[in-house]
Amino acid sequence: MRAWVVRAGENGEREHTALAEGMLLAGWLGLGDLTGTATRDDVKAAVAATYPDEGPYTVGNWTGQLFRFAHEIQPGDLVALPLKSLRVAIGRVAGGYEYLADAADGLRHVRRVEWLVKDIDRQAIQSDLQDSMGSLLTVFELSRFGAADRIAALTDGKSDPGRPDADEFAAGLTEPAKLYEEVRRRSADEPLTLSIRDFLAVWGVQRRYPAAVEKIKADLDSRGLVTVPPFTEGSINSQIAVLAGGAEPDESGTSAVTRLTGTSSLSAAVQSAVHAAERLPDEESQEHTVAYRVSNLDSANRMPASVRIGDALKTAMTIMVLRGFSQLPVLDADGRLRGVVSWESIGRAHMADPQASLEAATVRGQEADRSDDLLDWIGTVQQSGYVLVRDHDHKVCGLVTASDLTVQFGTRVRPFVLVEEIEQRLRRVVDRCIPLDRIRAVVPRGRASRVSSAANLTFGAYGHLLRVPENWAALGWAIDQQHFLTALEECRQFRNDLMHFSPDPVTDDQLLPAQGLLELLRSMDPQN
Template identity: 85%
Template sequence: MRAWVVRAGANGEREQAALEEGMLLAGWVELGDLTGTATRDDIKAAVAAAYADEGPYTVGNWTGQLYRFVHEIQPGDFVVLPLKSWKVAVGRVAGDYEHRADAPEGLRHVRRVEWLVKDVDRQSIQSDLQNSMGSLLTVFELSRFGAAERIAALAEGKPDPGRPDADEFAAGLTEPTKLYEEVRRRASDEPLTLSIRDFLAVWGVQRRYPAAVEQIRNDLDERGLVTVPPFTEGSIDSKIAVLAGGAEPDEAGTSAVTRLTTSTTAASHLLGDAYDAVKRLVDRDGGEAETQAVAYRVSNLESANRMPESVRVGDSLNTAMTIMVLRGYSQLPVLDADGRLQGVVSWESIGRAHMADPRANLEAATVRGQEADRSDDLLDWIGTVQQSGYVLVRDHDHKVCGLVTASDLTVQFGTRVRPFVLVEEIEQRLRRVVDRCIPLDRIRATVPPRRASQVNSAANLTFGAYKHLFLVPENWAALGWAIDQEHFLAALEECRQFRNGLMHFSPDPVTEDQLLPAQGLLELLRSMDPHN
């Protein structure tokens, strides 16, 4: 059993038809019937012909999505349709791919589906699964954190049961005091370990905003605790240990942090690929375990933590080529028996090897591969990924543990740009309506007198100034909006707080539920001023 997301257009334009007709509806209006396609190459050729102006990356990306829609999705699989109402519909696929030549544009490529529930509140879906649903792709699989079983529960009207590997104990650490007591209760050789996500939840936060990071650091310092590695490093699902860093040394004269680090078995078991960060913490000059600043590491990308398909030294070149064709890959890592990178085989390297020797084997077609460490700064590798199309990722044992492609970067940064675009449109709409409806002298009255002369339009106002501007009865009346002022101002304040948090760097993604207030405010502003 598998679970998929199939969107109904970038703005949900096919949503009503999908729900009413019991269909999954792919767009790509220029494409004809794909019933006769058997391979990715068949679909790729059709996409390239229909969209001749698109480059190789886009053609490859669309090919992958359409191949899933036509061939990989199977009857009986679960499917999720995100709705404009910020609810989701869940259904079960009921038929194979069909092409309806006589249907309106955008409604021709279809899969029949039985909608089991059409109004699942996103608040009932835990943030890790919401994050997985946040891809900007139209068709993609939900494959992590036991997604299929959790979607099945939603289809039965039950709440999201959460990750099958969720730490039930961590869920009970509902406040810092409980965490402190648990650390103190444990023996030093059995430290408290939990994910950064669960650790942040102890303080009631979901992302590592600067203000939250500072508060947590101060609380830990006050209690003499330290996280290993620092909770500001790695992805939000990375594991950390919480130790009594300020406790006196044991009989051997070593601290809890050093004992954990020097015990290879314990460190590997508890911290895995975070071991390098542990060493940096212990070996840092000055002896004091300072907390690292928040950084955006390669490990923050989901694909950097997912073992890529590969071939081994000694495999045949035919094996590599078969996998590449079946999966639509451009390259494959070649690993030794210990999982370390020996090189990469690609269609280009295969072509070059065959030009030199038609009987070339895998070794002859293997070339040096680009390899990043999980703890590297992601920004340092963007140019390499852009130029080569990929970079492989290794863990602290120098074993391959992930693969980052240009597609991964596009999705990741597209997701991160979305909140900024959302807030920017809200601000633009506020500026336009204020400049159109409220005289300049009343706009200037919102700011301190010493700044009034510097205000030439609403563009010179801070976001927080709009609340004070709209609290003036004649200004609110000038807008002519038939909406509730109290609720609007509350939404405006919530958006202001969201915006302020957004302006501070955090390595953690913004979830759909965190976007809800701003998205709702934007929809309201669009409704009040539909022509702009």
Template identity: 80%
Template sequence: MRAWVVRAGENGERERAALQDGVLVVGWDRLKMGDLADTSTRDDIRAAVAAAYPDEGPYTVGNWTGQLYRFVHEIQRGDLVVLPLKSLLVAIGRVTGDYEYRADATEGLRHVRRVEWLVTDLDRQSIQSDLLDSMGSLLTVFELSRFGAAERVAALAEGRPDPGRPDADDFAATLTEPTKLYEEVRRRSADEPLTLSIRDFLAVWGVQRRYPAATEQIKSDLAARGLVTVPPFTEGTLDSRIAVLAGGAEPDESGTSAVTRLSGSSDLPEGVQNAAHAASRLPEEEAETQTVAYRVSNLDSANRMPESVRVGDDLGTATTIMVLRGYSQLPVLDEDGRLRGVVSWESIGRARMADTHADLQAATVRGQEADRSDDLLDWVGTIQQSGYVVVRDHDHKVCGLITASDLTIQFGTRVRPFVLVEEIEQRLRRVVDRCIPLDRIRAVVPKGRAAKVHSAANLTFGAYGHLLKDPENWVALGWGIDQQYFLAALEECRNFRNSLMHFSPDPITDDQLLPAQGLLELLRSLDPHT
């Protein structure tokens, strides 16, 4: 059994038909019955999509082909399907039929599969954030394959609580406040440090992202208790693991600290030794100097050991890996895991020009190498120019590799929330300027500033809420929607916008974007021609 998401249109336009008729339904109406019902391969569907949509490029055709192939062939009877609703509820069903084309149905409702809806009013709050985030793709048809999704969706469909990801840290969930964290570190013996993910560590303080204010509070709390995190909790991704050590505990009878004893022990797990060894080398001012920034370690790829070759390997081994994985370069490591250079298609070509029998050593060139604690922005130019940078840990061992593609994903993810909020503001400005007289717009700002207000563009985001609370202004918009729900959504978006203005190295999740996305979709529906 597998679990899928099949959306009902960008703005939920097919939701009612899907729920009332007991079907999964997708668009792509230019494709007729024979285009899909008679297909057996991806190439068949790709040809049909390309013929039906001749103005689309290869990327779009390939993307649509994958979604339609999943809908027609990969989804099986008995699979579970999730339908996120625009009401912010969720429907879950079980697939009962094969692909059908309904030629007589209304346009937009012709490509369907039968489904038995098991629940149609599941509150999103009952779904844990990791699974909810997985449902946030903008694709119409995609599989939920991570974090034990199928079993969890089945539990939700039966009215049971979301059991959470199979690899979840159940113990970390019991650390519900800082005092419990302190007590747990104190309870443990010196050779059994507490380790947990940064995500779970932040949850102890009730926060999800590393905003400066939250980070300063956590650092202050740790310092007051004589604790240290290794690596610093300001480095790495939210899923990176850290150890919490009693760095300030007094020396024992031998005159050594717990950190020094741990770092010098050979009988402990490697992860514990590494954590203690790193803590023993922290500078005195570390607690004061570690800040939240765009660290190299904030990228997932910086914490994922790259494929590599070793000094002395055959050049054919390197080229085979590069072709199989589609890599442009590979790190060349010594027996201790430290960087000795990089082999790339360019370096291979240059070596072979000089000697057609050139080996790996001849094709190895000096590689760009960044420390995981470095400021990522300092390396952007290098990555753009060379296409990559190898990442090393505090022991100078390779621990990751960042490419230009990783940068595109990182900063593209960061731009998206700002673009979304900007469109919301632009749409509010246009409708307010069009429907509400300037004198009433000026009435919501302090009298000393009123003369400087020439249009809605001069209003702060928060001022729109005050403006639209007024019954006369609300009626002027001519919107047939609930005023209180809209104002509540506007206030939630204002808070979201304000949070964007506070720096954090952690990305906004799809779940955190939902309120703003919902408001934007509502504004688009109310004023579709702007």
């Protein structure tokens, strides 16, 4: 079973018909019967013939949506229909594609549906699933984060169970007060542990922006709580413990943090947190900043494959061949680094002695502390191809390679490239369609004379410019103005957030609003 969204028009104009007659309606004025189509190429040919003035991007985009509507959606699949009332209807697809030739244009492409519920409050749907529903496409699949099972739960009158990979207990900590009470309820040897991602969600934030970090730290300080390791360190998926660091000593004269060090029945994650807690700086000297640490990379928190002192060299070679590794750390019995074996070091050792041991092939390895500034190690990783990562006890806890850096910074660059294309397309269409004097009219008088084109506008100024009826009409776009301006404002806020440093990557779901706006701009202005 799969789950889909099929919208009822840009302004919900097909909503009443869809709900009253048990139909999914695809729209696409002027397009003929798709019953005889069997492949994407067949649908594409029909779309291109009906809309000869549209460019390749638009034709391809519409082809994908219509092919999904006519062929990929199957009887038994679930479908969600976002309503103008800010509620959601959910139904089960009951039949194949139909073309109603006698119906009004725009109501001819049909799939029969049995509406199971028509009034789900969107607030009952968790934010990640709401974001997935936020695409500007008419027909698309909800495929991420267990969407089909979650939609099915909503139809049964249950609450949205959330992401299948989410911590069920952490999901219940919906506000700081609940987190405080949970920490208070627990005994010293049973601390509250959760991921940084789930910890941030208690305050309703997804990334560690400076303002959010300051707010959370102030809240923790006022309640006498501390996170170990600090929630500003590590990747968004790292585990932390939340402790009553400011509580008075017990009868033995020790703090909650110190008492944990004597507890042997703790999980590995909590034991690591305890060791980190012993090294926490005092409250007065602790810097309230977020830096881009080595530990912010997921790979820095993932124990790499390794060999131990005393292993055979052939063991290291076998692991390297099986895993496709260029090097392998050599650890002592306590998990601390004693060196690295690589194909180069193996070759040199064999040149000196064909029966060389692992010890003979082991050379010094590059090792960073997980709290080091990542930027300080980029040159080393570029030159050597890797750097090993050690934790607070100087035990190896991760490995950062050039590939990890490429993925990480590629992920961080992508949102900026996306926003830049949105701005470029806005500039081009505004310069082409709106006279300079009207562009200058939205700029404060003192700066208007310095505006020579749309390139001199701030991103926020485009909203003011296109809110003017005369300017909007000049674009000649057959889309809803208010929906466009809302999407533009969401993108402005997204762009502003990008300008504030955060060590956490932007997720695909967080990119959805900007991606939807870009898709719309590409459709309205298909020039390259």
